[in-house]
Amino acid sequence: MMKFQDTTVGGLSGIDRDPRTGTWYFISDDRWRYDPARFYTGRLDIDPGSGAFTDARITGVTTLQRPGGGPYPAYGKPESADPETIRFDAWSGRLLWGHEGDRPDATHQDIPVSDLFVRWSDRDGRYRGGLRIPANLSLTDADRGPRRNFGFEGLTFTPHGIAAMVEGPRYEDGEPPTVEHGSVTRLTLWSRDGRPQAQYAYPVDPLPAAPIPAGGAADSGVSEILSAGDGRFLALERSWIEGVDYKVRLYEFDVRGATNVLSRDRLADGARYRPAAKRLVADLGRYSTPTQNLEALAWGPRLRTGECTLVIGSDDNFDSRETTQFLAFAARGC
Template structure:
């Protein structure tokens, strides 16, 4: 059977399963807090293994790197990676790959294909150097559980100086060959304006499907301008997590608390600390529960990567709040699952993407993560596999 026929058959089966499944309600208003089930209190993670992809690996005439998102394609069994190359090296694109991951670790990473993302008119996305306002900053990718199309988030651009046009963040939908199929309507407070909306390079980096594909959840990487300052050595911050229908209707919006900065920045560095939420992943059996990745970089101290188990249950729905600054809100509750410095990795780098992998004979679920090397020879493209119980 051809790959396209396999994909269509798989998608049809998934749609039928979703149609027959009972509806899963997603609360759009604050819920009363209740004791957490034992299953939520017991989440643990351990390292299975890792694999480093060669720096600037050439594949089909493209430079592999900047891998900032990963998901597993249920229709093919392969994995899909998004590159955050903004068409500087080659047109903005994604990759497919076969990963050999099991209880023994990550045995191989074999890239099988690559395609550029196409604009609605069929052309590739241009480099920001053109200054025409059509460039993108791809960061996250998810395979639709219903039809195996690709949904991908891009941060847009809030220019650092006057002159270049603002490029709004968006969530786009493409065929597996890169053909553009549509966009998800984002909440109004995700839009960039002069004094409101996401900060530069802190917009839509996190995207996931929940409730058997009927709920799309996204997160802003850092606090909106109107929601208060970014984290520092003494204070964390709140970032917005939004649940939407596939058609774009907002079902709920919640405040997720990110940690304060873990160390002082090197005073000789021109770069300040950078922290936020680059990825989140819905639990298969609970539309209100997520694994949340927090990534922090501090000059002189490097990266700290932490994985949390978080829930919207009992959290305040903040969609109608123009600003979170000074407001009394109940944020999402979270529990630490793993601090990457305690896992035994060869290095802790710029981990930005994660997806569920196969279930292990032990009953644990694999979690596969990827780091973004930013096309920097001092960084790495690291594929990590964890076992999550």
């Protein structure tokens, strides 16, 4: 594993860029199995003339501080942190990051409840407040609310506020995806001062392949989102399927015309609502073999042709069989 300033580099599950300095921020989803919750700074060298992507490097590391100071507790302890997504705020110069939360389930009965959150941080890691989380996203130790490992994975600034998405369905919103059916997850919108304003249902695809052997493990949901304008977003739908490996697709979706479900506790059992509309942009398995665990999505520098660069990154899970990878694309309509 790569080491940097006495930390283990890996699990890079969220990225973003300061457009003024070109500094990139990379958040690690290490829950202090190796080192305290942290983010890295670095560079991704993309030539604005040719579009050539020539280098990726780490230049700094910062420990995230809990309210009152000090690092977040380690995995399995109350109020531990599982960082999954990060954004740089050009208005304030601060960072906003999301914690997936943790809770007990049938196979992890001794894990304490650690509520998911979205919090502000200075660039030196100091805590600077957080968003108000809707009650329907509170974690519990019962079969209600978000499932374990289905908390916040996606976060983005919109033209007028903030948006975050939980990875998969709450207990009250239906079962996780299978090859026979998809599921729904929730996108929450906040005002800039952190007040919840709306929630929309996002339809997650059925599993793109069946596990091998039949009945094997699978995990599928939304691993990151990115604003593409008023009401429009990009979403990474990432699946890991036993015997198949990773499958990742990039979608554009639009919440304009969708039903605001913020006040609705249940979306399963025939509940009537209109989900966000979505369209497939790309099957990302076309661009890399094998497909990696793609979890990060950010706008890079604009090219001289007028196109934006879209950067997609992978979380290596601190596993020697996987790799940290960055893919860069030219994109229009951004």
